[in-house]
Amino acid sequence: MIEIDGIKKTYKDFTLDCSLAIQPGTITGLLGQNGAGKTTLFKAIMDLIHVEKGKILIFGKDHQELDKNQVGFVLSNTCICEYLKLRELIQMLNAVYDHFHLDHFIEQCKAHHLPFDKKINEFSTGMKAKLNILIALSHEAKLLLLDEPTAGLDVVAREEILDLIRTFMEEDEERCVLISSHISSDLESLCDDIYMIDQGHIILHETNDCLLDEYGLLKVTKEQYQDLDLEYILKTKEENYGYACLSNHKQFYKENYPDIVIEKNTLDILFSMMLGGH
Structure with a gap:
């Protein structure tokens, strides 16, 4: 069109x-x-x-x-x-x-x-x-x-x-x-x-659908971040607790890093991370 x-x-x-x-x-x-x-x-x-x-x-x-x-x-x-x-x-x-x-x-x-x-x-x-x-x-x-x-x-x-x-x-x-x-x-x-x-x-x-299903926000401590595979990390933002990391392969991190917190993605989170992350 x-x-x-x-x-x-x-x-x-x-x-x-x-x-x-x-x-x-x-x-x-x-x-x-x-x-x-x-x-x-x-x-x-x-x-x-x-x-x-x-x-x-x-x-x-x-x-x-x-x-x-x-x-x-x-x-x-x-x-x-x-x-x-x-x-x-x-x-x-x-x-x-x-x-x-x-x-x-x-x-x-x-x-x-x-x-x-x-x-x-x-x-x-x-x-x-x-x-x-x-x-x-x-x-x-x-x-x-x-x-x-x-x-x-x-x-x-x-x-x-x-x-x-x-x-x-x-x-x-x-x-x-x-x-x-x-x-x-x-x-x-x-x-x-x-x-x-x-x-x-x-x-x-x-x-x-992809943004809501496959993207996720990882909340990791500084120690967890050091061990994190960054291949599927799009943006990272430093926070008081450690780092917020935006990924487009949240399932990979669910399966390989069961101890980290992964929040469901929203467009608000995506918008903030894409513009404010590194």
Whole structure:
């Protein structure tokens, strides 16, 4: 569905240089800190910025030839035409998109308590986030590109957004989603595939099942660390008790070092160790 091969975009103090692929029928998460390059990558995919090298293919075609009707796009911290009232925005969307589902969109706005006669710039953060997602889902898109769609929302509002994404995927097995976040728990409960980005580079790519099943955090004393086989240790962080060690072969250490403590991996642990470990 999306193939990104060696794209590069350079700014004065930042360079995006990465490759990744998103397969049909999957939800792919892009996890990274604020400023890691997530939004820059989304802008490159949508041809909102010019990349210096590399290629981006969507549905097998160059991204510059993309039919925008096929993509639902939400860019971080933006909302379309904020000076319009929702009722006016609906009329505009109906004119812009070839396959806009007018009646269903109105029903969804009512279901999510969005006021039709209020200007978008007067909406709360949660209302704007829901509106952005509903617009992305309104015109038979096969691909969703969602940049930090849950940023700034409370737990209830975030779960509503995630449920809308899940429903979108359940309706057609050929659809796919690329969603970015710095909130790892959102991606852990939603995604099939995880990429981690830092300073413009992809530093990790695994399926979510692999991350949760095969990765683990070893807690070892300094003495245990001296005897530890480091072949499958990805990152190490010194702690008061000794060392925390991230491994992608926790079963190996369970079988060969039965006395050490091995904690189940979470994306929070993975995120912290990959960025803060050595």
